[in-house]
Amino acid sequence: MSYSPLIDELIDALRCLPGVGAKSAQRMSFQLLERNRPGAARLAAALAKAVDKVGHCASCRTLTENEQCFICADSRRDTDTICVVESPADVVAFEQSGDYKGLYFVLMGHLSPIDGIGPEEIGIDKLLQRTSELAVNELILATNPTVEGEATAYYITEQMRSRGIAVSRIAHGVPLGGELEYVDSGTLAHALKGRRRID
């Protein structure tokens, strides 16, 4: 049904959020207008400002409003290792694990010829330039274990091999603490194929 042009437009606009359908967009609209107008005004301002100012890190391509992101700008990071990921959310996941001290390179996607996404779109030139200017000695490929992620990892491996840079791929398999019966069969097959001999 129709409420009023402005409320209809708000409900419709909220549906651009991932995971928000018609019903929750309606609930969100009413809740904001009835009970949290300061929150709604703050969200409007935050969205407008982020859309206007957030771009990509000149060094690693992740999202940032600065010339360089806070990781690339941090002089304590090891500059001889670069971990290649598909998206800024993957950087967050690695940072939360707390174990990695090197730099990142964010492809902002993966190779997908069918969608017109080739090496240029995922910044391979920039990655090659970065690896040579930093004298990187290990490139860790952490693209997703999907068909496209694997193809992208393969492509980057070929590019690096011809330049003599060591490339590694993160391990995939059964998550720690995961019970076998709840692990999907693709992961299980992968874990089996990737088994290592215990000496």
Added chain:
Amino acid sequence: MSYSPLIDELIDALRCLPGVGAKSAQRMSFQLLERNRPGAARLAAALAKAVDKVGHCASCRTLTENEQCFICADSRRDTDTICVVESPADVVAFEQSGDYKGLYFVLMGHLSPIDGIGPEEIGIDKLLQRTSELAVNELILATNPTVEGEATAYYITEQMRSRGIAVSRIAHGVPLGGELEYVDSGTLAHALKGRRRID
């Protein structure tokens, strides 16, 4: 972790949306900035405009940017019946059922002395004024079947009784098509207590 001041602020601001926690706020922020900046800009504008312009209907108190909402302004509605609900979402639910042709009055809440919400805050004066200016002959109480909703319905009933206006309460019980075993026990107890003799 911290991304950049503007992205942190966006993630935090998205948490004003009902049902959106830290993890989904992060996913939403990245998704909007990576893939849907026009959608984000549109949402920012819709929020700002709605916060600025949407107020309450002068007749029934529901949310609208006009002096009167589209229902109160619709001359085809029956003006001798008013259905009293707690929130604009309840109006939507009744309109979607398609059976009701009268007007509404939206309390925008319920009596809650502990939170300082008394008759004035839920617009009882306005409701009394409306019932007399429209010569209403039936007031349907559709507040929620909660302690506060029942107390509010009871209070309104008392007010109307002394003015000789007929008051009815919508039926509560097992939903049509609902299987008894999936109905919560409170509803079931209510349905049992409210049983009617079949002649």
